[in-house]
Amino acid sequence: MTRLEAQHLTCAYGRHTVLHDLSLLVQAGEILALIGPNGAGKTTLLRALARLLRPRMGTVLLADQDIWRLRPRAVARRLALAPQSEGVSWPVTVEQAVALGRAPHRGWLLPYSGQDRQMIEQVLVQTGLQELRQRLVTELSGGEQRRVILARALAQEPQVLLLDEPTTHLDLRYQTEFLALIRRLAQRDGMAVVVTLHDLNHAALCATRVALLAHGAVVASGPPEAVLTPDCLAQVYGVAVVVTRHPVYGTPLVALVFDPRHDSSQAGGTALPQDTTFSILHTHNTPLSDAREHDAESNHNS
Numbered sequence: 001m002t003r004l005e006a007q008h009l010t011c012a013y014g015r016h017t018v019l020h021d022l023s024l025l026v027q028a029g030e031i032l033a034l035i036g037p038n039g040a041g042k043t044t045l046l047r048a049l050a051r052l053l054r055p056r057m058g059t060v061l062l063a064d065q066d067i068w069r070l071r072p073r074a075v076a077r078r079l080a081l082a083p084q085s086e087g088v089s090w091p092v093t094v095e096q097a098v099a100l101g102r103a104p105h106r107g108w109l110l111p112y113s114g115q116d117r118q119m120i121e122q123v124l125v126q127t128g129l130q131e132l133r134q135r136l137v138t139e140l141s142g143g144e145q146r147r148v149i150l151a152r153a154l155a156q157e158p159q160v161l162l163l164d165e166p167t168t169h170l171d172l173r174y175q176t177e178f179l180a181l182i183r184r185l186a187q188r189d190g191m192a193v194v195v196t197l198h199d200l201n202h203a204a205l206c207a208t209r210v211a212l213l214a215h216g217a218v219v220a221s222g223p224p225e226a227v228l229t230p231d232c233l234a235q236v237y238g239v240a241v242v243v244t245r246h247p248v249y250g251t252p253l254v255a256l257v258f259d260p261r262h263d264s265s266q267a268g269g270t271a272l273p274q275d276t277t278f279s280i281l282h283t284h285n286t287p288l289s290d291a292r293e294h295d296a297e298s299n300h301n302s
Contacts, residue, residue: 002063002078002159003027004049004192009058011041011048018044019216021058026209028159031186031193033203033224036213037237042196043084045213046162049194050081062160076104080158082149084165085142094140095133097148098123101155119155126181127151128174142169150178161185163195167202179206204228204251212236228252 004026011019018041026032034042047053049060051067060067067075080101101123102116112120124130127147132140137148146169153161163182167175183206185191197203203210203224210227212220214236220227233241233254240257 002192004079004160004194005061005064006045006049007059007061009045009048009060010056011044011053012056013044017056017216019048019055022216022218023058024211024218024221026160026192026194028190028192029186030208031182031195031206033207033210034194034196034213035198035200035203035210035227036219040213040236041216042213043164044216046081046164046194046196050079050162051075052081073104076156078158079160079162080153080156081162082153082164082166084168085145086149089138091136091138093134093136094129094148094151095120095124097137098129098151098155101152104156119157123151123154126154128177143171143174146170147174158191160192161194163193165196165198167197167199175202182206200228200233200254201246201252204253205246205249224252228254 006022006024009019009022010017022041022045024032034045036042044053048055049067051060051070051072054068062070062075062079067079099112099116099120102112102119106113106116121130124133127150129144129147129151132144137145140148146166150163150166153163161182167178170178179202182193182195186193186208195207207224209222210220210224211218212227212232219236220232228243230241230243233239233243242255242257244253244255245251246253
C-alpha cells in the first residue's frame, strides 16, 4: 500500500514563504486531519503534496519515490486531490464530470471500458449523485458541486486521497455521510487520506491523527485527544474553549467560550473570563479507542 511523506518542506509564493521546514507522514489506512486558522498553510501544503506546487526546499515522497521524478499520469493513478472549489463554466453533466477521473487509466480519447463504467457508477452511488447524473454541473448547488469534485477524485481509484475542506457547503446529512465514507475508505480499503478541516469536531470524529498548523509549521501532531486540548487550541486560535467528550463515541468535543468583550446577552448566556481555558472529561463515556474499534468492526460487518 502507498504512503505519502513530506520531508522538511519549505514552500513560497514569490517572496512570501508559506511553509517552513515542515515534515509529516500519512500511512495507508490512516486519516490525517490538517487543522489551523486561516492562512496557516493548510491548502498550500495540500498543493505541495499533490505535485501542484514545487517546494523551494524539501521533498514529497509518494510510495518512497520523489513525486517530482514521477510522471504526472503515474502520480494521478495513485493520488487524487479534491480542491475546495472549481470554476466550472462549461455545460457538462454530473456523470461526464465524474468520468474525467478515469483519464489517468484510459487516456483522453479511448472509449470507456466496462471497468471504467463500473467505477463511475460506484462513486456516483457512494456520493449520492446517481439521481443527479444528467444534471448540468453549472446548475448544481455549492454542496452538490462539492460532491461532484469528491466523486471525480474517487473515480481515479487513488491510494492516497487529498481533500481540501470537503464538508464546506454540505448540509448535515451529507456531512455525516462524507465522514462515514472517508472512514470506510481508510479502514476497509486501506486508503491514505489527508483532509483539511475547519470543524474541529469533524476532525475528532474521523481522523486517526491530527496536525495543528500555525504560521506554516506544525505546532502539534498526534491522536485527536492529544492535539485538541484547550492549551493547544488557545495557543493557535487565540480563543478559550471547553473540551468535553462526545456522548456516543467518546471523541473530543470542542465548544467555544464567548469573549467577555462581546455582549453576553446576545450570546444567550454569561461569558467567561478571557483567559478561561479548561477541559471537562467525562470518564463514564465509551473510551476513544474502544469506540473506534467498535466502529471499525461495525463497518466491516456491514
